[in-house]
Amino acid sequence: MPKHGDSNLRIAPVSGQDGHIPAVVSAERLGRQFGAINAVSSVSFEVSAAETFALIGPNGAGKSTLMKMLTTLLPPTSGTALVAGYDIKRQPGQVRRHIGYVPQLPSADTELTGAENLLLSARLYLIPPAERPSRIAEAVAMMELSDAINRSVHTYSGGMLRRLEIAQSMLHRPAVLFLDEPTIGLDPNGRLAVWQHVQQLKEEIGTAIVFTTHYMDEAEEIADRVALVNEGRLVAIGDVDELLGCYNVNSLDALFTSLTGAKLAQEAGPR
Amino acid sequence: MSPVRAYCTQVHAVTAAEVLKLVHDPMDLFSRAVQPILWLLLFGQVMARVRGLGTGSYLDFLAAGVLAQSVLFVSIFYGLSAIWERDLGSLHRYLVSPAPRSALVLGKAIASSVRAMSQGAVVYGCSALLGVKLSFLPLSLLGVASLIFIASALFSTFSLIIACIVRTRERFMGIGQFLTMPIFFASNAVYPIELMPRWLQVIAHVNPLTFLVDGLRGLMLANGRPHFPFVMDFGVPLVLFALFLVIASRLFSRLAE
Numbered sequence: 092m093p094k095h096g097d098s099n100l101r102i103a104p105v106s107g108q109d110g111h112i113p114a115v116v117s118a119e120r121l122g123r124q125f126g127a128i129n130a131v132s133s134v135s136f137e138v139s140a141a142e143t144f145a146l147i148g149p150n151g152a153g154k155s156t157l158m159k160m161l162t163t164l165l166p167p168t169s170g171t172a173l174v175a176g177y178d179i180k181r182q183p184g185q186v187r188r189h190i191g192y193v194p195q196l197p198s199a200d201t202e203l204t205g206a207e208n209l210l211l212s213a214r215l216y217l218i219p220p221a222e223r224p225s226r227i228a229e230a231v232a233m234m235e236l237s238d239a240i241n242r243s244v245h246t247y248s249g250g251m252l253r254r255l256e257i258a259q260s261m262l263h264r265p266a267v268l269f270l271d272e273p274t275i276g277l278d279p280n281g282r283l284a285v286w287q288h289v290q291q292l293k294e295e296i297g298t299a300i301v302f303t304t305h306y307m308d309e310a311e312e313i314a315d316r317v318a319l320v321n322e323g324r325l326v327a328i329g330d331v332d333e334l335l336g337c338y339n340v341n342s343l344d345a346l347f348t349s350l351t352g353a354k355l356a357q358e359a360g361p362r
Numbered sequence: 363m364s365p366v367r368a369y370c371t372q373v374h375a376v377t378a379a380e381v382l383k384l385v386h387d388p389m390d391l392f393s394r395a396v397q398p399i400l401w402l403l404l405f406g407q408v409m410a411r412v413r414g415l416g417t418g419s420y421l422d423f424l425a426a427g428v429l430a431q432s433v434l435f436v437s438i439f440y441g442l443s444a445i446w447e448r449d450l451g452s453l454h455r456y457l458v459s460p461a462p463r464s465a466l467v468l469g470k471a472i473a474s475s476v477r478a479m480s481q482g483a484v485v486y487g488c489s490a491l492l493g494v495k496l497s498f499l500p501l502s503l504l505g506v507a508s509l510i511f512i513a514s515a516l517f518s519t520f521s522l523i524i525a526c527i528v529r530t531r532e533r534f535m536g537i538g539q540f541l542t543m544p545i546f547f548a549s550n551a552v553y554p555i556e557l558m559p560r561w562l563q564v565i566a567h568v569n570p571l572t573f574l575v576d577g578l579r580g581l582m583l584a585n586g587r588p589h590f591p592f593v594m595d596f597g598v599p600l601v602l603f604a605l606f607l608v609i610a611s612r613l614f615s616r617l618a619e
Binding site (some may be wrong): 162198199201203214358 | 372374375376386453454458460461594
């Protein structure tokens with residue numbers, strides 16, 4: 092069961108978690124302050140191996156900050172987390188060895204070809220030279236990038252770029268793959284392709300997926316469990332169906348609006 | 363894989379990626395070649411007519427200074443590319459990898475040194491055409507290449523430190539411009555230290571560019587003799603580079619925050 096440090100947090104019963112699946116992410120009262128601003132406050136949750144876990148919330152809720160802390164890019168100012176069994180504060184190098192990360196901004200080097208980007212990752216993750224060609228070929232085939240792999244990345248479409256980044260992040264077969272808004276700015280076909288490939292990756296390698304998104308339909312369809320973050324705090328976590336039942340709403344959109352107070356009409360501004 | 367081999371693999375990964383970018387788009391090398399050529403052709407030709415500088419052949423004197431200046435200018439703005447990569451997002455690819463921060467910094471420093479080598483070729487070629495009495499002894503060439511390598515690594519790492527502290531392109535440009543000119547003019551690059559007022563001589567003696575110029579002058583010219591012992595010309599930049607490498611490695615993660 093997820094741990095929680097926030098007394099206001101409501102947790103829907105978690106289905107499909109038999110208690111025997113080890114947690115690959117275990118956040119314990121994780122917090123980050125920027126000066127006087129609490130970007131993330133005392134967030135606790137667990138993600139089990141081979142689970143797909145979505146972090147949703149309004150802009151500025153703290154999702155990306157949470158993601159940066161879990162991937163060791165940002166040190167927490169309170170609490171800690173175990174990722175793949177390693178402490179993000181005390182063992183950041185070990186954490187990085189066992190995770191993949193696709194940040195919100197495009198991270199592939201556009202001045203290099205797809206193949207050169209993959210070789211860079213293979214070297215950084217210390218994949219033995221003899222294994223590099225087969226690992227790269229496997230990733231390229233899985234992400235369907237064979238035709239474009241020797242092209243400069245600046246010629247790639249948004250969807251291809253995301254698939255390349257996922258390929259880069261999976262070469263070392265990570266225990267957890269963190270995806271920060273992986274489909275932002277993509278057309279529906281691009282979004283579908285990214286998720287199909289991520290799903291395939293999960294099935295073939297058994298990697299746990301933790302992703303953030305603003306698309307509630309994605310979270311509903313893709314995630315095994317969803318955590319809703321608002322103003323730096325975890326306000327709901329659990330299986331989608333049971334969350335909807337627990338809050339008596341019929342969609343994640345409705346849950347989102349209900350719990351974050353985000354009125355879409357107000358956000359649209361005066362006409 | 364042994365820890366040393368793993369470290370070298372990760373340093374090589376960073377350097378190879380940077381060098382590949384240069385191979386894909388070598389235009390930067392050509393555009394940077396213009397400045398040292400102008401210094402030698404215009405400034406050097408005019409100043410060669412001035413008597414009383416106590417430099418002997420001024421073009422002979424200037425060649426090493428222009429090479430040092432080119433290395434400085436190529437390397438000191440290297441941190442800007444790190445900020446650019448941060449803003450684009452590609453730096454995160456490196457920072458989330460298991461490579462130690464020092465391997466990332468060292469890889470970038472070596473890439474900067476490879477880039478700076480091209481300046482050496484340009485200045486050598488131009489100087490030879492202008493009649494500078496250059497030494498082409500293999501040991502001299504090796505010494506010059508080593509000095510360029512160390513100095514570029516030093517200045518690029520210093521630049522990365524500034525980038526990690528200021529973290530925005532605008533601030534970096536301001537500080538970069540602010541630092542480059544004093545480093546250049548408070549050295550023996552374009553005039554001998556003896557011509558400087560006393561207070562400037564003191565600064566010149568702690569300026570790493572002075573040791574770079576001195577070492578280059580001693581090695582590049584056929585009849586070159588350094589003012590300081592070579593051990594200082596090589597040692598001071600090397601020790602400073604080691605110090606800056608440690609500092610930059612500690613600060614490098616700040617670019618992701």
